[in-house]
Amino acid sequence: MFRIWAKIIRDGKIIKQLTYERADKFAYSQFFTYLSDICEGLDIATPILLKTHIFNYAKFNTVRFLPRDFAEVPEFDRLVLDNMVI
Secondary structure (H helix, E strand, O other): OOEEEEEEEEOOEEEEEEEEEEEEOHHHHHHHHHHHHHHHHOOOOOOOOOHHHHHHHHHEEEEEOOHHOOOOOOOOOOOEEEOOOO
């Protein structure tokens, strides 16, 4: 079981957040699926996922998606995904 805390940040303030939870074991190969589910829950476009994003999440337990990571220009400054340790 794992949890990911997703936050949409604009002007240094959290404007929307979501706690994503799955009962199965975390797998980095499924990270895009998790990201897609989170973005659907937040009602935003899914950003482009690069290998560096996955490496940052693995090493630092957090990943930040900036407006340049989206195909459409978002109305926020960044999307942050944090690993919630259970």
